Amino acid sequence: MAEAAVSMRAPATALAGRYYTDPDIYEREKRAVHFRTWQYACHQSEIAQPGDYLAFDICGQGLFALRDREGAIRVFHNVCMHRAHELVEGRGNARVLRCPYHAWAYELDGRLRGAPNAEKVQGFDASAICLTEAKVEVFCGFVFVNLDPEAAPMAEWYPDLEHQLRAYVPGIEALRPVLTNAVPEACNWKVSVENYNECYHCRVTHPTFSNGVVDPDMYDIRPQGYCLRHTTVAANLERMTYPVDLSASEHAGQYSSWFLWPGFSFQVYPGGVLNTYLWRPDGVDSVIVYRGWYTPEGVASDVIEGLARQDLDTTVAEDVTIVNSVQRGLGNIGYRPGPLVVDPAFGVNSEHSIQSLVAWTLEALDEG
Ligand code: FES
Numbered sequence: 097m098a099e100a101a102v103s104m105r106a107p108a109t110a111l112a113g114r115y116y117t118d119p120d121i122y123e124r125e126k127r128a129v130h131f132r133t134w135q136y137a138c139h140q141s142e143i144a145q146p147g148d149y150l151a152f153d154i155c156g157q158g159l160f161a162l163r164d165r166e167g168a169i170r171v172f173h174n175v176c177m178h179r180a181h182e183l184v185e186g187r188g189n190a191r192v193l194r195c196p197y198h199a200w201a202y203e204l205d206g207r208l209r210g211a212p213n214a215e216k217v218q219g220f221d222a223s224a225i226c227l228t229e230a231k232v233e234v235f236c237g238f239v240f241v242n243l244d245p246e247a248a249p250m251a252e253w254y255p256d257l258e259h260q261l262r263a264y265v266p267g268i269e270a271l272r273p274v275l276t277n278a279v280p281e282a283c284n285w286k287v288s289v290e291n292y293n294e295c296y297h298c299r300v301t302h303p304t305f306s307n308g309v310v311d312p313d314m315y316d317i318r319p320q321g322y323c324l325r326h327t328t329v330a331a332n333l334e335r336m337t338y339p340v341d342l343s344a345s346e347h348a349g350q351y352s353s354w355f356l357w358p359g360f361s362f363q364v365y366p367g368g369v370l371n372t373y374l375w376r377p378d379g380v381d382s383v384i385v386y387r388g389w390y391t392p393e394g395v396a397s398d399v400i401e402g403l404a405r406q407d408l409d410t411t412v413a414e415d416v417t418i419v420n421s422v423q424r425g426l427g428n429i430g431y432r433p434g435p436l437v438v439d440p441a442f443g444v445n446s447e448h449s450i451q452s453l454v455a456w457t458l459e460a461l462d463e464g
């Protein structure tokens with residue numbers, strides 16, 4: 097009877113449409129997911145000199161990354177402790193951080209250095225005033241931030257990631273960003289992340305990727321902590337759409353990506369070509385996907401430019417059409433969430449990875 101009960105168990109289903117369309121759920125997700133997880137900030141080479149800073153935004157929270165006098169990378173909330181004006185815009189270099197509103201000045205380590213006329217204020221204690229700093233990790237040259245002061249280190253969230261990534265991209269520390277394409281999508285961030293993390297749709301919608309970059313028959317996705325590790329091998333090397341340097345590493349003939357919940361992915365194409373996905377939610381039904389490309393020392397490369405263009409025109413464009421349609425469908429009152437196609441043996445035609453994403457979303461919302 098017990099066995100019969102198990103075999104009759106209802107399959108896991110997709111999330112209800114409201115998780116992708118309800119502004120209240122999106123507001124809860126900001127605190128429960130995005131402000132408590134590791135988020136990409138910038139590449140360390142973008143703030144190479146002491147005083148270099150770069151402003152960015154995570155779901156409406158203004159932040160900036162900065163290189164301090166000792167060369168350490170810090171991330172601060174982009175807000176003055178006086179009356180809340182933002183401190184910096186865009187990118188630049190500063191010896192001190194001077195607020196544009198009333199000229200309070202902060203050291204590069206966040207301490208208040210001076211405030212005009214503050215000496216007249218009885219009890220004004222400059223030493224007690226400091227910018228709010230967030231937790232930072234520099235991971236193989238990529239700067240990540242977590243707005244939760246209690247957050248566990250990335251090595252706990254994403255076990256084995258560092259040594260795996262270094263094995264696929266031995267020269268990762270020397271890489272610099274050369275190209276970033278911003279792709280706006282009219283969908284909830286989870287629609288885009290879920291679409292990225294299954295290849296059940298690859299053969300149907302991605303002919304170039306499936307024929308000229310990777311072999312979809314070998315595609316597999318495995319959870320690894322809060323990471324989804326994708327692996328496959330190169331398509332037939334004669335059919336590759338770009339020259340592959342098989343001596344780049346022992347994994348040069350393979351494809352692998354590591355999706356880091358909730359919104360970043362390191363992706364390595366055959367030949368050790370590193371590229372990244374970054375998802376920045378921009379409202380309940382809007383997300384910007386940044387596709388980043390890297391070369392050693394940031395030297396321009398026709399191969400990488402060609403690959404980035406091909407990726408944009410094929411895989412990315414194909415996915416934009418899909419996710420925008422799914423978002424409209426999720427708002428359709430006729431939608432009933434369907435069963436996920438979970439194959440116990442995993443493989444390319446399985447949606448077990450969606451099960452993980454659904455579980456992580458619900459777990460975060462329950463806790464948040
Ligand atoms: S708000 Fe920054 S100095 Fe007043």
Ligand SMILES: [Fe+2]
Nearest residue numbers: 291292302415
């Ligand atoms: Fe896709």
